Amino acid sequence: MDKFGMNSQTEHWHAKYVGTGNPDISKHEWFVNQHRDTLAYYASDNSLAAFISIAEGESIARTKYNMLQRMQQPCGHAPRSSGTDS
Numbered sequence: 787m788d789k790f791g792m793n794s795q796t797e798h799w800h801a802k803y804v805g806t807g808n809p810d811i812s813k814h815e816w817f818v819n820q821h822r823d824t825l826a827y828y829a830s831d832n833s834l835a836a837f838i839s840i841a842e843g844e845s846i847a848r849t850k851y852n853m854l855q856r857m858q859q860p861c862g863h864a865p866r867s868s869g870t871d872s
Contacts, residue, residue, distance in 0.1 A: 814864050821860035829853040 800808050811819075828834055829850045839849035 812864075812867075814861060817861045818859075822857050825853045825857050825860060 828838060832846075835846050835850055835853075839846045842849060844852070
């Protein structure tokens with residue numbers, strides 16, 4: 787694939803899937819996207835949610851509720867911007 791085709795494909799993925807990020811995304815925002823995507827998948831997959839609920843000793847509904855609550859701030863508060871992102 788040529789260089790321009792790869793850029794076009796990358797731009798398409800960034801437009802289609804928010805969690806893929808872009809060059810301007812902060813590290814914290816990228817982690818938040820990854821954690822939210824993971825929690826959404828866990829909550830939507832019934833067999834995986836059942837497995838997690840057994841491991842935690844909770845009902846499936848309580849486990850899904852807890853996952854949805856964690857999606858609000860999965861990585862805590864955003865750090866103060868100091869100009870660098872390392």
